[in-house]
Amino acid sequence: MKTTIVCLTVLILATSATAGVIPQPVLVEMRPGIFRLQAGTAIVAPPGVAEARQVAGYLASALAAPTGWQLKVSESTYPLLRHNAIVLGLSAQSAAPAQPEGYELVVTQRGVRIQSTTPAGLFYGVQTLLQLLPPEIESQTRREAGWTVPCVHIVDYPRFAWRGMMLDVSRHFFSKEFVKQYIDRMARYKMNVFHWHLTDDNGWRIEIKGLPQLTQVGAWRVPRLAKWGTREGPREGEAATDGGFYTQDDIREVVAYARQRFVTVVPEIEMPGHSLAALAAYPELSCTGGPFQVNPGSNFYEKVDNAFCPGNEKTFEFIDKVFSEVAPLFPSEYVHIGGDECFKGFWKACAKCQRRMADEHLSNVEELQSYLVRRAEKILESKGKKLIGWDEILEGGLAPNAAVMSWRGMEGGIAAAKMNHKVVMTPTNFVYVDYYQGDPSLEPSTFGRLLLSTCYRFEPTPEGVDPKLILGGQGNLWTESVPTPRHAEYMTWPRGLALAEVFWSPKASRNWDDFAGRVEAQFQRLDAAQVNYARTMYDVSVTAVRDASGKPAVRMSTELSGCDIYYTFDGTNPDSFTAKYGGEPVLIPGDASVVKAIAWRGGRASGRVVTAAVK
Ligand code: TNX
Secondary structure: OHHHHHHHHHHHHHHHHOOOOOOOOOEEEEEEEEEEOOOOOEEEEOOOOHHHHHHHHHHHHHHHHHHOOOOOEEEOOOOOOOOOEEEEEEOOOOOOOOOOOOEEEEEOOOOEEEEEOOHHHHHHHHHHHHHHOOHHHHOOOOOOOOOEEEEEEEEEOOOOOEEEEEEEOOOOOOOHHHHHHHHHHHHHOOOOEEEEEOEEOOEEOEOOOOOOHHHHOOOEEOOOOOOOOOOOOOOOOOOOOEEOOEOHHHHHHHHHHHHHOOOEEEEEEEEOOOOHHHHHHOHHHOOOOOOOOOOOOOOOEOOEOOOOOOOOHHHHHHHHHHHHHHHHHOOOOEEEEEOOOOOOHHHHOOHHHHHHHHHOOOOOHHHHHHHHHHHHHHHHHHOOOEEEEEHHHHOOOOOOOOEEEEOOOOHHHHHHHHOOOOEEEOOHHHHEOOOEOOOOOOOOOOOOEOOHHHHHOOOOOOOOOOHHHEEEEEEEEOOOOOOOHHHHHHHHOOHHHHHHHHHHOOHHHOOHHHHHHHHHHHHHHHHHHOOOOOOHHHOEEEEEEEOOOOOEEEEEEEOOOOOEEEEEOOOOOOOOOOEEOOOOOEEOOOOOOEEEEEEEEOOEEOOOOEEEEOO
8 A cells, every 4th residue: 555655656746747758757756946057067978988978969969059058078977966067977886777778867956967877878868858958948049948957856767678660761762861850859759779661662762882773773763743552653754753862871871870869770671572663673583574663652563563583593692782781881780671561473473483482392472482581581690680570571481580570460479479589569550650640631641540549558568478579669650641751750740759658668657648748748849849740639530430229420539638529510610619529429410411520628629620521
């Protein structure tokens, strides 16, 4: 009983203390008073540790633009607080010793101390400190604000080691500047793996010096704007002007930038399917021989051959050449080889594939894919890397040391973990941030449905598997329907905030209402940072149901609690004078063709009018 009361008190304190901090820290004790940051505040790094010094430099530069102060960074062993200083300390006995990325943050009226056993922990302590400063601290230009931090004692460490975000740069190309911004933003929420989906049917984005056609041809497609999947294919003689790629210098620059933010960049090179851009460059690697063109978003699947031919030795020479150049560019332990959604129809009709299957005693095309993945694993291992792939790599037999990224639900991940393989959980229904986050009538066209509150309910560790094998989870931003950086931000935030908290914070501290309040606080910070985000959590969701007697009805809900919902069936815009939703399904009256609904909160409209067809 006593412990329950103590825990509750800590939780309540935590909630009020860190009104804005995401992800929620493990333990927060508010204390009276504030620390005031000033032009003369010093930043002190431990002596002789380059990475810690660099974290101090990161803090100084994060503070410089909004405050206009260039705080001095020095090196010194100050294990304790120093007056008017932010002291970063590395010690073997930090308050979170068992957790290499953990930290302890103490803010007093005299000064600030961040203590960790690793520079990564110092970096995360810095992120929490930044979030305790006013939202204007996110501004890139000088702002007037009281630069104060509440006095507090925080002990914090992550739940999962793999806290990822994936960005698909093939369906639409994103500049290296934007990729860096994306990494910077995820790192602020303590995410630490950037999965870079570099190749697909719609563009090959990484320079491979020994295979120049990959980027000369494979990085470019004809320009189109229509809805993805309905676009017209390339016309005869039409110039491929849309696209881009990263040179190896660009890649090194992004990797170094990520490293300074303790983010590991995991490259994905898709095979055997999703490879039309590569085949446009080297058609001899296909079963049918081409010629092929990089796809601009038309419906070509199963009609055009987009898989490497596993019957052809040249495919393996190609994979070897690509990995020889990819492996040294990325310090990551893992290289992702894709493996998803491979259409194997052309393999069935290919003499070389049939010969391979006979020679290797493979009884079906799934085993043929598995043959390719196993060889890819050997090639990667010869270059010092481990293989990770989408859960289809389980089909036909999992390569001996492969890790699995489970996207078609959790089942693939569970099966892999039961075979003692490592797993990253990325199920579509919880982490696909390319899906609609609000009512499709109000949102830019895409597929699926994934609300912020659903992301927040994600539980990466399933029952009945060894939790040690679940490395963590990851949000995936596929970009078929994401043509611009602003829209990539809009799709990522705030759902990325929910995922960041799922991946970092203790399961027991999850609390949707409290989180929603902190999301609102983060909106102010994202505004100051000029990062785009979606306010769909303020909208109503309308679902078609049947009432108790089986007649067509609608159910309405809001993600935020404390909202009232008002609606109409006559086509007029609802407000607090129209019918109020009572919680039970509402019968669709007479010949009504639409229902319109809006949420009100705190005496005013909180979101947009949602219009749903009811006919
Ligand atoms: C499935 S997830 C895919 C992607 C698409 C995505 C769209 C996965 C491994 N494959 O190629 O972009 O759905 O949501």
